[in-house]
Amino acid sequence: MVKVLISDKLSPAAIEIFKSRGVxxxxxxxxTPAELREIVGQYDGLAIRSATKVTKEVLDVASNLKVxxxxxxxVDNVDVKSATSRGVVVMNTPNGNAITxxxxxxxxxxxxxRQLPEATASTKAGKWEKNRFMGVELTGKVLGLIGCGNIGSIVADRAVGLKMKVLAYDPFLTEARAVELGVEKADLDTVFAKADFITLHTPLIEATRNIISREAIAKMKKGVRIIxxxxxGLVDEAALYDALVSGHVAGAALDVFEVEPAKENKLFELENVVCTPHLGASTSEAQENVALQVAEQISDFLLTGSVTNALNMPSVTAEEAPRLRPYMELCRLLGAFAGQLTRAQDGTIQRILIEYEGAVANLNHRPLNATSLAGLLGPVMEGVNMVNAPVLARDHGIEVAEASSDRTGDYQTLVRISVTTEKGTRAVAGTLIGNxxxxxxxxxxxKVEADFAPHMLYVTNKDKPGFIGRFGTTLADAGVNIATFHLGRAAEGEDAICLVSTDGETPETVLEKVRALPLVMQATNLAF
Structure with missing residues (x-):
């Protein structure tokens, strides 16, 4: 009989699911961490919430742990990298608390x-300050939605029901999906300029950190309210504080903060700020849903080998794994390459085509497709993995297509990923060599023959004499060391590509100098 340890508080219904399945x-x-390390080696599965820290030290002594x-x-409290290296599958329940x-x-x-918290405090104090709390209606107001994925789309649906006009900014939101939701797709500056309320539903990645900045607030209409x-980390709290004090921002409602637990914060001094202690997922229904889901997923994996919502493992059988492994790495790298170029060019993805030619055409494409999508969406979305990437693509209205042919061309095996945005279609292709x-x-x-490297610099330019010399001198003067240098061009004198691997990330100041060179059209850092 397999054994599971529940180390955080879960619904009793989860315990019953395990028992009913014979676990x-x-x-x-x-x-304590020491107590967990002492007993974790007895168990095949570990069910947690946020309190238990599954560290490398815990995993090192978890000799029987499988999931x-x-x-x-x-999963910030789980060392996913260490879990992967030890062959431990890490699962989560990404959709259980979306509605909540x-x-x-x-x-x-x-x-x-309607200033409900302050009005409540005033009334309980016996003041009856009816004229002090003059609110505003939501009906007819413009809601600016930053992020229109799983949670954002639910907010949009509720807001449309409240007769609000919804402007949605999301790099992955297609026009078709916007029409389906009843929202208007807009760029960020339009959201800032027109919204009466702005609510955020986007992951915290480098591209979204302080997306509500001092400069962004200056673009907003006076009297805007931010949720x-x-x-x-999505909101510059110092800039928000100043805007609230000046009256440019009429109010803010915050459930999350740059530093948590947020026991001290200047924003708490202001009456026009509503605060809650990270309660977004705190309902009995949500807690019940995620507990039941995790019990089902762990049971299925331990008893049948079925994998659901895994962060570090695709749905692959034991027989397929050795053959698929190098192709999955190729697909991940190609997807990451295409995703980073799409982000750099600020395009909204409408369609993704994944093509398999030659030997790869006869393999299981589902994990390869998922790996490609995870690599492609990863640069702009948080928590993307091989399990949820297809769902995220579907939720954002992205069409995903696959084509395969066992014929061989220049290469015995080839994978090509084509990404279509409103600006056109761009494709990248790769193969396997040697071992x-x-x-x-x-x-x-x-055509460009290049190995992938951790740090690369991608440059597009016109194929004219003088570019390579000026480019190399610019990097040399900045102390950027070139490891490998690859060139390709469409035809003599036309568009060309330069792909350079470097010993580290090229600083933005150097990129600006490269972009300023004659003949250069684009210069972008890539990381793998």
Whole structure:
């Protein structure tokens, strides 16, 4: 009989699921790290929430552990890299609290519009200050939605039902999906300029950190109200404070903060700020849903080998794994290459075509497709993995297509990923060489033979004399060391590509100098 340890508080219904499936389950909540390390080696599965820290030290002594299941979406408390190296599958439950989080955002918007917390405190103090709390209606107002994925789309649906006009900014939102949701797709500056309320539903990545900045607030209409139930760090809290004091921002409702637990924060001094302690997922229904889901997922994996919502393992059988492994790495790298170029060119993805030619055409494409999508969406979305990438693509209205042919061309085996945005279609292709090493062989129809490297610099330019010398001198003067140098061109004197691997990331100041060179059209850092 397989054994599972529940080390954080879960619904009793989760325990019953384990028992009904024939899984031996122990519940030991509130253990110290030392106590967990002492007993974790006895168990095949570990079910947690956010309190238990599954560190490398824990994993090193978890000799029998096969799966860690997190009841919730965030896995910051799990060392996924160490788990992967030890062959431990890490699962989460990404959709169990979406409705709850969306409803909390709507509730915060109502509380902000009608000043409910301050009015409650005043009334309980016996003041009856009816004229002090003059609110605003939501009906007819413009809601600016930053992020229109799983949670954001639910907020949009509720807001449309409230007769609000919704402007949605999301790099992956297609026009067709916007029409389906009843929202208007808009760029960020338009959202800032027109919205009466702005609510955030985007991951915290480098591209979204301080997306509500001092400069962004200056673009907003006077009297705007801001709601953040997504991630701390999306809002520049110092800039928000100043805007609230000046009156440019009429109010803010925050469930998340740059530093948590947020026991001290200047924003708490202001009456026009509504605050809650990261309650987005805190309803009995959400807690029940994620607990039931994690119990089902762990049981299925341990008893049948079925993998659901895994962060570090695709759905691959034991027989397929050795043959697929090098192709999955190739697909990940090609997807990451295409995703970073798409992000750099600020395009909205409408369609993705994944083509397989030659030997790869006869393999299982589902994990290869998922790996390609995870690599492609990863540069702009948080928590993307091989399991949820197809769902994220579908939720954002992205058409995903596959084509295969066992005929061989220049290469015995080839994978090509084509990404269509409103600006056109761009493709990258790669193959395997030697003992299964991935190699890039085509970018936007231009032949380029290049190995992938951790840090690369991608430059497009006109094929004219003088470029290579000026480019190399610019990098040399900046102390950027070139490891490899690859060139390709469409035809003599036309568009050309330069792909350089470097010893580290090229600083933005150097990129600006490269972009300023004659003949250069684009210069972008790539990381793998």
């Amino acid at each position: 031996d389950v122990d519940v030991k909540v509130g253990m 860690v299941g997190r009841a919730g979406i965030g 989080t969306a409803e909390h955002a709507i509730a915060m918007m109502f509380a902000l519009a 953040n139930c997504a991630r701390g 299964g090493k991935p190699r890039l062989v085509e970018i936007k129809g231009i």
